Amino acid sequence: MTSSTTTDAQTPSTGKRRFRAPSFSVQIIGSLVLGVLLGWWALSMGTVDDGTPEGGANWLTTTLDTIGSSFVLLLRTLVPPLVFTAIVASITNLRHVADGARLAAKTLMWFAITALVSVAVGIALGIIMRPGQNTTLDIADGSEPGRTGSWLDFLDSLLPANFLGLGANTSTQVAESGAVTASTSLSFNVLQIVVMALAVGIAALKVGRKAEPFLTFNRSALEIIQKILWWVIRLAPLGTLGLIGNAIASYGWDLLAPLGTFAAAIYIGLAIVLLVLYPVLLRINGLRVLSYFRGAWPAIQLAFVSRSSIGTLPLTQRVTERNLGVPSAYASFAVPLGATTKMDGCASIYPAISAIFVAQIFGIDLSVTDYLLIAFVSVIGSAATAGLTGAIVMLTLTLSTLGLPLAGVGLLLAIDPILDMGRTAVNVAGQVLVPVIVAKREGILDEEQYRSATSEDLFADDEEAEEIVDEAQADAGTPVTVGAPTVTGAPVPEGRDKNS
Incomplete structure (x- = not known):
């Protein structure tokens, strides 16, 4: 009787097994391959007749675009509450403003060091490969951009316009019939949210016991937001499929021909920073290179296909903490700050090579002083344009500082989406790298967790x-x-x- 009961009790554990999905890395790689195939299929289908000269997107391109953009939108939706609650929690967890100030200073110092070396790589490649003299483009095709960068942008980005750093943009369209339609879209400035969260966190420390109910609510809200974030990140394979598929279907590679040398210089520079500079810095600080790439891979690959550091921010923070062992109290401050000011791809390599390209194609000789100005703008200018999206803003700031024609920007816009994929991947890789290095040097990195890091630890x-x-x-x-x-x-x- 006893033997029969024991057998019956064990039946659920031996007779029923849960279905186990493929690992996260396998899902991502599979989605990349499938996305490429679907993207080429959509590209071969061509456009549909919608009454415009260039034609409209076919059903597959539209589907891929909807899937990819919806995933990025979900991630971006979580950014404001995640950044605010995480930074408030980190300030109150540290309990020592002096420690936080030291960590912040060292973080900014490493931002500057990596940016300086990255811009040096960009300048060297621009001089050696001479992309402006190896192009079939005509300067008559150039046009000035609608948005330019300014050194005063730093103050505009730093001072919150409202409590949550939200903004609204209204655009109008006039149809052929004369009807006017208006649409309003909301946006947010991460740097302003960081400033507000720092102020609230420090104020809560000063208030003391009376702030405990608020801090308890903040911790609960953070837990809820991060649980929702976990659900969204689980959709990353689907989002990857849509994003990479739409990129290929929408842009293809035909536009690269006139700017082949320029595009090659950009991607060679990005590869040098990602695969040479970052590993050297890791080894100098006694960290295993393979562990870093295994742990940071989910965020790097999502940045590549999404072309959005802000959209990748929730995943970047999660891999920094969960995979690579950086304490949450520090990572929740450093990663959002890096997402707005740490841009080795967009603010260092790209504007350096692009400025040299514009100078060469317009027949303008650059002096040693000009090259020093490029380095200065790359290191300091990323803070000046913090909170503003797009590498074009940083490029226009560089060109205007050097007195180069802004019309040269229009020559590069055709292939900007293709370049932006690599730029954003390097941006995010650097945003993960610096907190890891600072945490190691400060003795607060969980080195056992770092050494065992894999993309599955997410x-x-x-x-x-x-x-x-x-x-x-x-x-x-x-x-x-x-x-x-x-x-x-x-x-x-x-x-x-x-x-x-």
């Missing part, structure tokens, strides 16, 4: 908790709740470090 805690529940239910035959502590919105098994 969801390891959640999966482990699910397995614990399933095994306990199978053994006991009753529902079981896992009472493990929770950090960053996910159950953490007992024995794991709270910052992992």
